[in-house]
Amino acid sequence: MNAIAGTPSSASKLRLLRDIRYFEFDGMPAPQGPAPDYLGALFPSPAGASSLGLRLACKAEELGISIGQASHLYLCFTRAIAPGAVEACNYQYRNERWAQFVLVGLPHHYAGLDDQQRLTALLDASCAALHWLAPTRLAEISTLRRGILEHGDALRVRIHTKPGKLYHICIEHTVATHPAPSSLYVRIKASATGAETEFKLAELGRPDDARALVGRVAIRDGVLIIHPKPSWRASLDAAPYNTPLTVDLRQSGARQTE
Template sequence: MTDRIIRDIRFYELKPDNYNGQFDGILGNVYKNTSDTKHIGQRIARKLNELNFVSGIFDHVYVYFSPTLPDNEMKIQEKELDVRLKSVHYGIKPFVFNSFSESDKDKWVKETAFKVLNLLFQSDSTKTKIISEVETSIEKYKQEIAIFYKTKETKAYKIDLNYQIKPNGNPSKILLFFFDKKENVKRHGKVDLMHHEDIYWLVDTISVKDNAIILNPKKSSMADFVAEKYKTPLTIDIDTLEKIKQPLTTYKNNA
């Protein structure tokens, strides 16, 4: 299979030569990451998905912080245990990274993720253009970047669903936008998610009945497992949504 999409960008660490004790490679033992580190990669990957970015044979990118490579030098790992993985080592000394403030760490991780992506796809100008678009969008909206998920349109209404991944440390959210064509009224609202990926199981079809928007879950054992954490189907009273004046498309912060 050569038409996979990037599902996640994850960050790990390599063991320094003088490290003592057990080592699992999870970021945070040597390089002191922030609470948002893993979400940075998730936002980038999901925004790339939205723009139909095809990565090829692999669908996960692993970035390994390396204490031995020269600073800012990148090296693609030659062999992988699974063809669905692509690993890149990135040189930075632990004391350098750990000296950064929380915001500077997040900025560095974000910039590093895009450098790695540009390295992996440097021979494809179409793909590097999409990467650049996503970088611009992430830079503009930061943690509040919205990722488009699904739309439903009839003669009477249009509904757009986007989602956010842990915006500003808050729960991930479904962003719902409703346009009543008959009344020419636009509304929006939010639904908290326990995990951003829950939206893929919680929302299969969208309908409107008795002045409520109904988000019907998928029918599968995994969807049933996720739905146990929520009251399903998710039902939103349209009158509780806030009226907005701007055009609906204003709120879709695509790159």
């Protein structure tokens, strides 16, 4: 097996996953050769493939799954290896360690599947690649796969929790299939009674906007206040929204999740 830059054996700081994307190549990519193309010419790309990859990566980040120094996992499908196999890919994107390519073999009957079956094949290939790169995280990868299969677009990704004397706050978002909007939610559990209420905070232009919108969380005079992150990049992503996001905990008639 070839050594892979950015795998967990590296002494550098490990990163959590932020994105998974799907590529293809006719043969075996060379280190300085042409770049793999996005999935679609050699192997049909099902509707929702890019959203599936991002949903997988967001949930993997929540579960603490790391493949090493790379935060972006790029699966390169090829007929040059056996169906179901995962192997090292010699091509490296501009020698950047944040992007990790791996070769994956799709089933021979992939082209004859319908879109939903192809998405399941991409899910299985993604989980196989994750297990190959992070063999000690099988339990988390199994949880990830099960969550995708059970909940699909409705899968929640937890990005913030805040326990408190009066309330326990949990903020989550979905990764919808484009062009449907993803959503940002807050669940509020009363510490004394255990009663829980859920509110829809915003529809997201991009799922990644959730990270920018949720920074410091506080309760002032019965109002939950969710401040955006203070960084320059976050300020750009949060600009289209009415921030800070707020929920009036004193009003029982506040708009709840539909």
